[in-house]
Amino acid sequence: MKTLIIISHPEVDQSSSQQFLIQSISDTMRTNVTVHILEKTYPDGKIDSAYEQALLKKHDRILFQFPFYWYSSPPLLKKWQDEVLTEHFAFGYRGDKLAGKELGLVLSIGIAEKEYQTGGQEGYSISELTKPYQALARKTKMSFIRPLSIFQFAYQSEQEKRRLLVRYQQYVTLKRPDSLKTREKWMIEELKTTAIDTLKMDNAEFIINQTIDQIEDNRMELDELRMHIDNFHD
């Protein structure tokens, strides 16, 4: 599966959250992941639609990654939508070039999650505010995958950021459906391919193997529990 991350941010170099996300995509990952920053590729704002359409065709999962200013994307991504997702390519007669692909959103949001609900400071949920993107996926026959919303990155602890890193990498590379089981498999695969010498501790190999064992033991226990519950219901 190939993933295209389309990033739009008016000042991407100054954005600590965008830099954190971009740098988390390792060279190994980049075999199947393309990071595409619109403001870097098109500093004058003139978009090469033919190039962009060719790029889209080569990928299976398309992610829009941007700061959620005024409940939408920065202007350059909107320009990209209007100029690249044209009739006969993305919709309309013979416009099936995106059909069957996945569309996801990676939103960085400055306000706390709890405010995005009725009675909260923002008053509307992310599900309500992203309707235009859901409608876009629908019209272009893409599957809309649930957004990855990153609330208040600046206030996150080191541990929260590490968790975010894993969540983000899974969002970019994990095959659907996104379940605990597939996330476990993904994690074991990642641990097995981790270059031991990149880790700053003596017993790195031991800890990695211990962790893999732990995940596998947990899985066996969970499967057993499920079996018992299923039997109980029969």
Place this chain on the structure above:
Amino acid sequence: MKTLIIISHPEVDQSSSQQFLIQSISDTMRTNVTVHILEKTYPDGKIDSAYEQALLKKHDRILFQFPFYWYSSPPLLKKWQDEVLTEHFAFGYRGDKLAGKELGLVLSIGIAEKEYQTGGQEGYSISELTKPYQALARKTKMSFIRPLSIFQFAYQSEQEKRRLLVRYQQYVTLKRPDSLKTREKWMIEELKTTAIDTLKMDNAEFIINQTIDQIEDNRMELDELRMHIDNFHD
């Protein structure tokens, strides 16, 4: 009441619907109505935020008028939102400069109205797709007035276009609440101030007076009917 119409369209001169709407704002109306085309004022895309904020302060009703491409505005209006509606001006500490004003949308839409519902081609209603603007109004403490959606202008008959013209002028100038009674008052006022010599018929004055009488007679009859109904319920 002063109204600011902020228009955004990548090719406004080529747009027959935008030209139709812009030309319907007469010189007399322009005493209280400012027509502001972003792509004309800022052909290089560089927005003068201080000027825009001063302009906003001078008006009571703010309208965003644009083609509803990918369920949102063209990029320049989004850029305007991000750069003009800043913290401490539009929201946040002392950010009350728009509080109490009205925000409306004039959307030109290429697809038929019936498609904007569940099961229709577009699948979502205009009320759902415009949530980001509703949230913007909420955050800036403006009253959101129901959008004026113009579906398939190109296919409209002459009579439909004449009706649209009146609806649009009322959307721009009519004081809330928008009821039949206020629309009647508005229409009588407009008819009374129409320069007779601009009409291409011999008996223009007679027809205008007849029309005013008709509206006033209807109103009396409606008021009487309401009185009877109210008595009946008592």
